[in-house]
């Protein structure tokens with residue numbers, strides 16, 4: 541049962557379409573599905589279940605809690621943690637067959653000591669800093685010596701090596717430079733160690749640089765149907781955004797001119813205005829900074845948001861429509877001939893698509909559809 545009228549509706553057929561178009565372009569490269577941050581807000585369990593159903597058996601997340609959440613549901617899934625894992629959690633990860641990223645010699649030594657003391661071996665992917673300047677061993681002689689030292693550690697087993705593009709949806713020059721450094725460095729390493737699988741391509745590169753795909757690709761936002769900066773490029777590739785955000789009218793009233801609306805009365809009506817209240821607010825992910833910067837769809841018509849966005853509610857101007865409590869409202873997606881795109885909403889938030897999606901709250905009811913039918917409803921707040 542869905543307990544809220546405010547729902548993120550996720551179309552698993554579109555997810556399948558996105559997997560298919562990514563796969564069509566990726567040759568033999570395996571897909572490591574990026575499902576961190578609750579699968580970009582789409583729900584890690586349902587998305588991962590669908591990835592597995594479509595032959596993707598390797599995923600990556602940001603941290604141990606995300607990895608463990610998946611492990612408790614998917615015993616055979618390959619799970620890679622892309623970010624920092626504290627030394628105190630290493631044995632736990634090993635016991636749950638979670639692969640860690642190693643990007644610094646000190647970390648490798650600490651992990652190795654723990655594994656040696658426990659008489660165990662931890663699977664790791666080595667991360668290289670080819671230019672993002674976030675995590676990674678340096679591309680230098682020193683960096684090479686350090687990675688080779690890691691490869692000789694008894695308690696660690698290198699099953700992969702990777703890097704991350706800083707601008708694969710932007711600059712060709714930066715991306716090519718990073719790729720060339722990655723290839724030269726890993727080719728040299730390959731002569732002295734087993735590097736496992738090589739991977740560097742996030743969505744931007746998956747879509748724009750099929751020549752950089754190597755053994756595996758790591759699409760995140762593309763799986764969910766978006767190319768962060770350009771709807772046209774995503775559409776041309778065949779991606780379809782998987783989610784829509786809907787709610788219902790909670791209240792309708794008409795105010796005369798000169799009435800202030802919401803906190804601070806920052807919006808003042810200029811004419812008789814039909815004010816509709818929606819049960820969705822900034823704590824659902826429609827950030828307060830989006831105030832008066834987006835429209836919603838009611839009866840297939842655009843209605844501008846007015847007045848400061850509240851925690852759980854917001855107001856729109858639906859003047860001229862015959863609106864009733866309970867009528868459907870589309871915040872993201874199609875209604876009639878109109879559409880509110882992800883790009884449009886994200887722009888209203890002042891952020892690209894991915895950060896915008898990551899603000900969508902677990903409080904939103906998630907409704908999963910397949911073959912046009914509701915398959916599952918998830919109320920995260922009840923999941924315990």
Ligand SMILES: Cc1ncc(COP(=O)(O)O)c(C=O)c1O
Pocket residue numbers: 574622704741742743744758759760761762894
């Ligand atoms: C290391 C790494 N790989 C892959 C991805 C997926 O990126 P995208 O969503 O652009 O495909 C991310 C996302 O931030 C990441 O941090």
